[in-house]
Amino acid sequence: MSGSLAEVLADAQLLVTCGPGGVGKTTSAAALGLAAARTGRRVCVVTIDPARRLADALGVDAAASNVPHEVVGAVEGKGSFSALMLDAEKTFDDLIIERAGDAAQSLLDNKVYRSIAGSLSGAQEYMAIERLHQLHHSGDFDLVVIDTPPSRHAIDVLEAPDRLVKFLSNPMYRTLTLPTRSLARVTNAASGAFLWTVKRLAGPSIVEDTLQFFRSLSGMEAGLRQRAAEMSTLLRDERTAFVLVSSPRAEAVDEAGFLATALHDGGFHLGGVVANMVHPLPPALPASFDATGVTGPLADHIAYHHDLRTLALAERDELEGLRLLARGAPLCEVPLLDHDVHDVPALIELAAMMTG
């Protein structure tokens, strides 16, 4: 059951980092990928929305998005370390072009499609998985690491393929895609009400675009379903490992707990837990030393020590919570560093901490 993150990095073909916001998930994904690359594997890290300096360190920016390219100076020997920044809209467009055949252009031009590609809840998550699938099957990489998008509910990314299938199975959607010529011939009460609602709310032109969008989509429905099913299987493969990243903050731990349960219930494989940004625990002051009444600069040292030790001890309790939700998978504690991680040497240092 147990083992180490190093073993997970040696075996996995896909690695998905997930966790609450603000816990250093993107940096962890990059460091884990780098650690695997430094053992000789060909690794690609897919980031969604990296902080600017990390993006600079990885050499990914908007101009060079969606295509993997090698990070220089990261790996010696036979491994390789590449990175790319996900462009969800571009990935969606490519999928449409690949799957929709003749209807592709009208679909790409459709106003409703354009807004959905950019903002449909779940579209970004779905496209992250889609890109992961493409890279996995390209044969260029031994391991693909993906950082999940910041989402209100981190679980969204896992449910994205299933949700698309559900969306396509909605009876209203089915009625909408019937080859009717006018609204009057839509007899299904539910879809009629739906169209009427949209029309009343947003105006008739949106209704026309919506109808056209759903009809164009119907041509590629089977393809999308098949792809969604493939991805659903791939995400549950035993060589796909999920790494849950959290900080010791109670809110983060609670959310990580929710996510761990969702992974377990969904049949996903939890490869490990990273407890990130843990404050170092300084040793206690000896009982014989009486700190009361100390003034001057030493009082600052004593006060800081007291605050840090109080916080670090309380964090150890929260770590127990993380250990429980790891359910036997390796837990890796990463200390809060006294500097930010935004260059390759700092990533190498972090990679060593995670696997050392």
Place this chain on the structure above:
Amino acid sequence: MPPPWSPRSDLVTATLIVVGTSRRSTTGTAHVVLVAGKGGVGSTTVAAALSLAAARNGADVLLVSVDGKPGLGPLLGGQPLGPTEHVLRTFTGGGRIRGRTIPPEQAFGDYLDLKGLGGIVRKAVSATSLDMVAASTPGLEHLLVLGKIKELERTRAADLIVVDAPPAGHAAPFIRSARGLQAVVSNGPVRQQADEVAEMLADPARAEALLVTLPEETPVNEVIELATEVEDDLRLALRPIVVNACWPDRPGLALTVTAAARESGVTLPASARSALVGSSAFGRARLEVQREQLLRLATAYPHAAVVLPRMPTPRLMPHHLELLADALDHAEALR
């Protein structure tokens, strides 16, 4: 053994950094305050502390959690939040805090009722079809929630409505939704709703935003971007930015432990010295990062900012919230 955490005055003195002046004279009389920040910076905590500070001073406060954080209720001494409002706490002096969530489906239903569309559509329009309506009208979900908040504001549901806005990548789209829909939809009830919400947001006497960040590089970058966007593009008045979780500055750490002990006239046992050396080195480096980032924020965004103390616990309890409310009161008094 001393209590694990006792309120100390050095933590409660929130610093109000004022570099230049606020672009608008934020009088603090707006009825709606949207509290927003990237995930993990503690904007929910700040929304709770702001509500507490106002209610302690006699205000009737309604705390709205868009994301439906149930833990907010207990943190304020009440039941978990739900879609119907309930009183979380009352104060001698007349103040009270009520809390609620606004699920998009509920906002949608209320909106249809308001427009007289409710009865007919209700049966057909389930939560799944809201997904579809929302998909064909991007930003609609956010707009409906903001529209509900606007209704609460218009009917004077409280002296102060504190909104805990969605975190992460969702804060800006949330605030931006009205503008976005104004661009796409040219008429009809959605357009009218978007206009009314935009009008409320642009009126500093009715609505303000309070942005929360941490004294770290990435959060500071992001809050500067968000502040510019909110103020310049969306014309929403900003309260001073809140820099959350700042450790109290300890200038004595500039000296080594040995030199500090000498200056303080204390003979340190070797074991005490070695216990302090590690924590002081760590503290020196972290406090330096904190100072740098506060300076960077003050330089890039030369307006008022409020610094809130880091509570030395990973699990915030009601008494910590009282301390944060004290700090906000203190900052208010300085303004």
